[in-house]
Amino acid sequence: MLRLIAKSLCLRCQCATAIPLHLRQCSTLSSAENQQTVDALYDLSVDIQKVRQLKSWVLHECPAYTKQVADLLKDMGASGSVVARILAGHPEAILCHPDQMRSQRELWMSVCPKEKELVGIIEKFPASFFTSSSHHDDQRDNIAYFQSLNLNNRIITKLMASAPQSFSRPVEQNELMVCTLQQAYQDLGGEEANMKVWLQKLLSQNPFVLLKRPEVLRQNLLFLRDKGFSPAELLRLLSKLRGFVTELNPECMSRTLAYSQDTMGCSEKELRGIILNCPAVLYYPDVILAERFKGLLGAGISMSQIKEAPTVLELTTQIVNYRIQRLRVYGYDIRTGSLEVLNGTKKEFEMSYGKLMLRRERPIFNPVAPLKVDD
Structure with a gap:
């Protein structure tokens, strides 16, 4: 009997751990669905089946604050449709106490005063808004700190939305990473007058850089310096990598550099130039690079072409093949032309493609050429 009771308790504990801690503090799990919650969600046209499939446990919680x-x-x-989408995608929102939600609204509006914009952010990042009240003090402190750096409120809002973990921890941790970034910027020759703009770009392009350890940044910069990159080149890399330099490590970079140099048959100096033009060569694993080299060479592209336009390595083999086929329809031979036309986002490629086709189809008119007339 004691064994059965112990086993039953263990099973209950396992079920309990599946519910986020910050939500279980003020809620109780019932064996049956909370009918009031289900009815309220139906009234709001929320996709109940989606909720049941993805997060059915929310429907068993009590109390809930759907209305x-x-x-x-x-x-x-x-x-109404936006509310329905938010609650279908993040039903945990209904477990947040009204006082907690009002505090969050006040907090977010201190950096995003336009309610229409804030609603758009909540729709895209509901988990960042409907968060635990235990983090409010840290959120306020972090907002005050980033505002003290004179960062644009839009940047701060983006940080809060896309990397909420960085605002839910003690402000001292963010201060340490920001100071490390600023120190690296200055040590590499960055101008004081441009540091705020540089920091804003870095944080907006990769908000998760704040969650990395400062030691990682220092180690990676030292490694790259030992590989022959000058301070100016390191600063350029740190800016172009958009913070990815904190997600690398010397061992992986060493492996990638060795593979790239061997595959492209270039000198260390040439490789540094290629990396400055295409940092992807540095942070993509050698397995991914091998696949992309194989795809490019298989399409008839030469290694010398790749070295002249290395950013083509940022594209997957599938995208490269698709774009080559599009160009081939209009008689553009990528094997003899520039690879630059392949590069860029989908929108950028379509613009380049359109300009290329327009030049090929438009008749050339020479305004000074004599007109042909019948005798």
Whole structure:
């Protein structure tokens, strides 16, 4: 009997751990669905089946504040369909206490005063807004710190939305990483007058850089310096890598550099130039690079072409083949032309493609050539 009781308790413990801790503090799990919650969600046209498939445990929680969440969002200007999408994608929102939600609204509006914009952010990052009240003090401290750096409020809002973990921890940790970045910028010859803009770009392009350890940044910069990169080149890399230099490590970079140099048959100086033009060569694993080299060479592209336009390595083999086929339809031979036309985002490629086709189809008109007339 004691064994059965112990086993039953263990099973209950396992089930309990599946529920986020910050939500279980003020809620109780029931064996049956909370019918009031289900009815309220139906009234709001929320996709109940989606909730049941992805996060059914929310429907068993009590208390739930479905109406209060919907009212708060509507009061901020959210339409009924937007409310329904938010609650279907992040139903945990209904477990947040109304006082907690009001505090969050006040907090977020200190950096994003336009409610319409804030609703758009909540729709895209609901988990960042509907968070534990235990983090409010840290969030306020971090907002005050980033504002003291004179960072644009839009940047701060983006950080809060896309990397909420960095605002839910003690401000001292963010101060340490920011100071490390600023020190690296200055040590590498960055100008003081441009540091704020540089920091804003770095944080907006990769908000997760704040969550990395400062030691990693120092180790990677030392490694790259030993590989022959000058301070100016390191600063350029640190800016172009958008913080990815904190996600690398000397061992992986060493392996990638050795593979790239051997495959392209270039000198260390040539390789540094290629990396400055295409940092992807540095942070892509050698397995991925091998696949992309194989795809490019298989399409008839030469290694010398790749070295002249290395950014083509940022594209997957599937994308490269698709773009080559598009160009081939209009008679553009990538084997003899420039690879630059392949590069860029989908939108950028379409623009380049359109300009290329326009030049090929438009008749050339020489305004000084004599007109042909019948005798």
